[in-house]
Amino acid sequence: MVGNHSPAKEAPHARPHPAERHSRLPAPSARPACGGQVSHALARVARSHRTTAGHLLRRLGLYPGQELLMMRLWEAGPQRQSELIKLMELDPSTVTRMVQRLEQAGLISRCAHPGDRRAVLIETTPAGEALREEVEQVWRDLEERTVAGLTEADRAELSRLLSLLERNLATG
Amino acid sequence: MVGNHSPAKEAPHARPHPAERHSRLPAPSARPACGGQVSHALARVARSHRTTAGHLLRRLGLYPGQELLMMRLWEAGPQRQSELIKLMELDPSTVTRMVQRLEQAGLISRCAHPGDRRAVLIETTPAGEALREEVEQVWRDLEERTVAGLTEADRAELSRLLSLLERNLATG
DNA sequence: GCCCATTACTTGGCCAGCCAACATAATGGT
DNA sequence: ACCATTATGTTGGCTGGCCAAGTAATGGGC
Structure with a gap:
């Protein structure tokens, strides 16, 4: 990965005082007049989507978000x-941090911009270039899995609606 | 925010599925160069949505995600x-960490579950309860802003499509 | 009773992302 | 030439979120 992992230890705490309240309320997933139908769905779907992307990208040593920069x-x-x-x-x-990690992973390189000493030029390394096909395949898989079962019309409609939402959220 | 920082006053702070349908899958139509039309749009919209939520929740001393737990x-x-x-x-x-932060912020409290010493019971504090109206208002605002300009039919359609996506991504 | 899989939760580590504050470098105006 | 403004990045700090690994308590099977 462009990073790594490890282990753990223990911890205390625990507070007494039960007071056991039995609040057996109605079914958990009743769709109440809870304000955000679309908002909730959007959030859930997006998280699931990102997690799935993460699993697929993992084998390539990338974290979700990094592949977009590479692309x-x-x-x-x-x-x-x-x-x-x-x-x-x-x-x-x-972006600064993502770039630092990708550089450390050897996938991109940074160099000074000739003519503007503030700027940093970023380019892929051969190692980064080598990932292209696999990453694009991952995205095709992901897209396919995401819209599986939707008709062509549904997909177009979905794209249209998402564009509207994007516009709504951008202007605010 | 709920984690630390500060704000103005004190104590609680100041910081602050529907339907389904058929659909046969057609040939893997040749998509535009960019593999993930829906995926990209979804990711962008969701991030924008979350950021917007963050701005609104900020005044209440919450970070996006925390409001869902409170709700x-x-x-x-x-x-x-x-x-x-x-x-x-x-x-x-x-959840463990989110709960720790919300407890530290005084919005919820944890206590031992009588009868199962492994479990932790979580409940809102009065301060947490006091946020309810405002948070729900924020979600109504957010939802309204999100789907602004969409007809009732569009909204229903969007919910339907998102449900399909959720199902697709869950099973995998 | 005894042992083990399961459940419930916690900690360590790492990443994307955001905001705030900051250091430099380029630009524009006077 | 000089200085304020804007552009470009960087670091610190905090969150949500995930995975891996570890501690306890429960419950079932024998």
Whole structure:
């Protein structure tokens, strides 16, 4: 991975005082007049989607989010970090760190921008380039799995609606 | 936020599924260059949505994600942590830490489960209860902003499609 | 009674992402 | 030339979220 893992230890605590309240309420998933039908669904689906992407990307040594940055580089070639930030709509600090990790992983490299000493130029390394096919395959798999069972019309409709939502949320 | 920082005053702070349908799958239509149309849109919209939620929740001293846990407690009353984990479909460790922070913020309290010394019962505190109206208002606002401009039919359709996606991603 | 799988939770570690504050470098105006 | 403004990145700090690994308590089988 572009990182790694490890173990654990113990801990205390525990507070007395039961007071056992039996609040057996109605079924958990009643769809109450809970304000956010679409919001909830969107959040759940997106998290699930991201987690699935994570599992697939894992074998390639990437974390979800990193593949998007790589894809931008593959498609648009070497570019300024500020360009990545703008296009991916991420916080500058997020990109800075992601870039640091990807560089350390040997997938990209940073170099000074000739002509603007503030800027950093970012480009893929051969190792990074080598991941392209696999990552794109992962995305095809993911997309297929995501919209499985939807008709062509459904997919188009979904894209249309998501675009509307994106517009709504952008302007605010 | 709920974790630390501060705000203005004190104590509690200031910091702050529907339908389904048939559909036969057609040939893997040749998609545009970019493999994940829906996937990309979904990811972008969801991130934007979450960020927007974050801005709204911020004034209440909450981080996005925490409000969902509170809402479950408000709706279903005191319950085991394992129940929250199951219903929210989160990793146990995620809930453990979220609960620790919310407890430290004074919004919920943990106590031993009488009869099962492994379990932890979680309930809202008065301070937590006091946030309910505001949080629910935030969610109504968020939902409204999210689906603004969509017809009733569009909203229903969107919910339907998202449910399908959820099902697709769950089984895998 | 005794042993073991299961359940419930916790900690360590790592990542994306955000905000705030900061250091530099380029630019524009006067 | 000089200085304020803008552009570009970076670091610190905090969150949600995941995985791996570990501690306890429960419950079942023998």
